[in-house]
Amino acid sequence: MHELSIAEGIIDIIHQHVTQERLHDVRSVRVKVGTFSGVVPDSLEFSYQAITSGTTLERSFLMFDRIPFVIQCMECQQESVSEDGITLCPVCNSVNTKIISGKELQVKDIELEDVQQENL
Numbered sequence: 001m002h003e004l005s006i007a008e009g010i011i012d013i014i015h016q017h018v019t020q021e022r023l024h025d026v027r028s029v030r031v032k033v034g035t036f037s038g039v040v041p042d043s044l045e046f047s048y049q050a051i052t053s054g055t056t057l058e059r060s061f062l063m064f065d066r067i068p069f070v071i072q073c074m075e076c077q078q079e080s081v082s083e084d085g086i087t088l089c090p091v092c093n094s095v096n097t098k099i100i101s102g103k104e105l106q107v108k109d110i111e112l113e114d115v116q117q118e119n120l
């Protein structure tokens with residue numbers, strides 16, 4: 001399952017940034033998820049809870065920053081939010097566009113019990 005391996009990746013990142021003694025103090029883990037990253041946040045949270053249950057991270061949870069899918073047109077230079085993931089410029093109908101955001105999947109920060117933040 002796709003989300004399960006991503007949840008494992010997030011746990012690896014937490015282990016890289018938080019010392020062993022402080023793992024049980026981890027509260028929220030903020031994750032940037034692009035609309036078209038291919039990840040379903042609810043299912044990722046579910047996988048994360050399943051894996052961390054009974055571990056030092058069991059009281060932690062994921063928080064999602066949802067990033068819209070934005071394209072920029074190389075012809076008319078307009079940036080547009082695409083609701084459906086179509087990379088066609090809605091202004092001039094050019095297909096010559098590049099993706100600005102919406103595909104990201106990234107741990108942004110990890111918040112510990114005493115509100116000390118580990119910014120990534």
Ligand SMILES: [Zn+2]
Pocket residue numbers: 073074075076077078089090091092093094
């Ligand atoms: Zn255009």
